[in-house]
Amino acid sequence: MTTATTTMVQFEHVGLRHATGADVGSEVLSDITVSLHAGVFYLLTGPGGAGKSALLDLLSLARAPDRGTLHLFGEAVNRLTRDRLAACRRRIGIVHRDGRLLPHLTAAQNVALPLRIADEAPVAIDRAVAAMLDRVGMADRADALPAALSAGERQRIAVARAFVARPALVVADEPTGAIDPAAADRLLVLLGSLGDAATTVVMATHDSRLFTRLPRARILRLDHGRLHDPAAPAPVPRPGPPPHATAPVTA
Amino acid sequence: MTPGPAPFPATAHDDRALAALLATLVFLAIVAAAVALGAAGSVRMLDRSGARLTVQVPAAAAGHALGLLRATPGVARAVPVDRATLLRLLRPWLGEDVADLPIPALIDVDLDDTATLPAIEHRLRGVVAVIRIDRADRWLAPVVGALRRLLWAAAAFALLPVIATPLIAGRATRHMLARQHEGVALVRALGATDRQLAAPFRRRIAGTALAGAAIGGVAALAIVLVVQAAVAGPGSDLIAAATPAPRDWVVLAALPVLLAVLAIVAGRHTLHRAMGAPA
Numbered sequence: 094m095t096t097a098t099t100t101m102v103q104f105e106h107v108g109l110r111h112a113t114g115a116d117v118g119s120e121v122l123s124d125i126t127v128s129l130h131a132g133v134f135y136l137l138t139g140p141g142g143a144g145k146s147a148l149l150d151l152l153s154l155a156r157a158p159d160r161g162t163l164h165l166f167g168e169a170v171n172r173l174t175r176d177r178l179a180a181c182r183r184r185i186g187i188v189h190r191d192g193r194l195l196p197h198l199t200a201a202q203n204v205a206l207p208l209r210i211a212d213e214a215p216v217a218i219d220r221a222v223a224a225m226l227d228r229v230g231m232a233d234r235a236d237a238l239p240a241a242l243s244a245g246e247r248q249r250i251a252v253a254r255a256f257v258a259r260p261a262l263v264v265a266d267e268p269t270g271a272i273d274p275a276a277a278d279r280l281l282v283l284l285g286s287l288g289d290a291a292t293t294v295v296m297a298t299h300d301s302r303l304f305t306r307l308p309r310a311r312i313l314r315l316d317h318g319r320l321h322d323p324a325a326p327a328p329v330p331r332p333g334p335p336p337h338a339t340a341p342v343t344a
Numbered sequence: 345m346t347p348g349p350a351p352f353p354a355t356a357h358d359d360r361a362l363a364a365l366l367a368t369l370v371f372l373a374i375v376a377a378a379v380a381l382g383a384a385g386s387v388r389m390l391d392r393s394g395a396r397l398t399v400q401v402p403a404a405a406a407g408h409a410l411g412l413l414r415a416t417p418g419v420a421r422a423v424p425v426d427r428a429t430l431l432r433l434l435r436p437w438l439g440e441d442v443a444d445l446p447i448p449a450l451i452d453v454d455l456d457d458t459a460t461l462p463a464i465e466h467r468l469r470g471v472v473a474v475i476r477i478d479r480a481d482r483w484l485a486p487v488v489g490a491l492r493r494l495l496w497a498a499a500a501f502a503l504l505p506v507i508a509t510p511l512i513a514g515r516a517t518r519h520m521l522a523r524q525h526e527g528v529a530l531v532r533a534l535g536a537t538d539r540q541l542a543a544p545f546r547r548r549i550a551g552t553a554l555a556g557a558a559i560g561g562v563a564a565l566a567i568v569l570v571v572q573a574a575v576a577g578p579g580s581d582l583i584a585a586a587t588p589a590p591r592d593w594v595v596l597a598a599l600p601v602l603l604a605v606l607a608i609v610a611g612r613h614t615l616h617r618a619m620g621a622p623a
Contacts, residue, residue: 153533154533155533175537175538176537176538179532179535179536179537179538179540180535181535182532182533182534182535183534183535184535185535187533187534193526193530195351195527195530197349197353198349198351202348202349205348206351206531206534207534207535208346209345209346209348210345210531210534210535210536210540211535212345212346213346214346215346215347215348218346218348254534
């Protein structure tokens with residue numbers, strides 16, 4: 094079993110430039126040096142424009158660093174072949190701010206996507222999807238299209254999709270930003286409980302209320318593209334599942 | 345990827361538009377190629393006719409000239425034109441007493457490749473003082489020239505779809521990818537390889553190209569067949585030569601396959617450039 098001190102991600106003097114927009118070419122992240130450990134829940138915070146989404150882009154392998162070295166699962170991402178890059182992405186679950194479900198697929202079909210991409214057997218996919226939908230409290234909406242779901246339900250489906258393939262790392266970009274506080278609380282419980290003990294979760298948020306909701310989470314504070322005091326506290330294990338974590342959650 | 349619902353939904357409108365465009369291009373290519381091949385057949389037939397002479401000699405010397413021609417190297421065939429037929433043809437122009445006029449005898453002569461006209465003319469003049477030799481290629485030359493121009497124009501017209509097909513297929517593929525941009529980005533983020541991402545698009549391009557080529561090909565070949573049947577009646581050698589020969593049908597039938605392959609290759613090349621997927 095992976096211990097809490099196993100390094101999952103390692104940034105070494107990483108820099109990233111804006112790829113588009115008015116600031117194209119200027120650095121959005123500067124000299125980021127930090128290690129993220131297995132089984133730890135990280136809250137990535139900072140004001141708008143601080144570089145949270147850029148850091149998540151690096152973690153989800155949407156972009157590669159312009160400067161420095163990023164090791165993910167022990168591999169330097171700059172040196173990965175395209176197929177190896179895809180294989181690494183399959184070990185990462187992503188929850189986008191807007192859920193980003195494919196609109197023509199049902200909830201269950203959306204959740205099944207990572208397993209289909211991984212060439213899992215259809216029977217195993219059906220079993221895993223049903224179990225995951227049950228855990229996020231969406232078993233009765235399995236056949237619903239995204240357009241028929243509420244914002245909170247769509248986010249729960251997105252969370253189920255992120256965790257269904259048992260990823261080593263889950264990256265969530267302000268997943269509670271577009272839903273009401275009660276639904277956000279339920280979503281936080283899910284994020285904290287769905288992975289196994291070695292799953293690392295990095296969640297970007299500007300909602301300081303969440304710090305008190307997740308007191309054991311490690312805070313990563315970004316400001317103007319720099320990590321504020323990244324090396325300070327020693328990593329602590331991700332909070333264990335709350336008593337109700339395995340029970341279905343309702344909207 | 346495990347089979348299941350397509351992550352990138354096919355948009356029927358896009359597929360129909362591409363299939364219709366390819367069908368039109370295939371149709372035009374086959375019709376233009378049929379015209380080009382027909383013109384080429386006519387030119388070949390008239391080129392063969394160009395090696396034909398009509399020799400006019402005094403009627404009294406016809407037998408002697410005929411014997412001499414048949415004995416001349418390079419003469420494949422020498423046949424006298426039936427005098428009764430000749431007089432019947434001339435009667436509307438020269439009157440009922442045409443038989444009393446000194447109408448020359450006509451001998452149709454087919455030459456083979458070894459014949460030289462001056463040698464034949466020299467040999468004939470040695471035994472028949474008054475002769476006239478009409479070469480068919482002189483009066484056929486304007487017709488052959490027009491047919492050659494038609495051949496090249498039709499060939500160029502047939503070439504246009506061959507050039508346009510990969511351009512259109514590439515553009516349609518880019519359009520298809522642009523419409524699915526968000527879905528592709530998401531599935532890539534979930535860990536799909538370039539090959540997995542490209543596979544559904546490759547299948548769609550191939551299916552659409554084959555459907556378009558089949559529709560355009562069947563329609564065009566049917567029309568060429570109908571036209572061929574319609575012109576077969578009069579029994580003219582020139583018209584018969586202008587319709588596709590058996591080997592021409594092979595060329596015409598190969599055109600839809602060629603254009604479908606071009607569309608598929610262009611689509612895959614575009615995918616390769618856009619996604620980095622192996623073509």
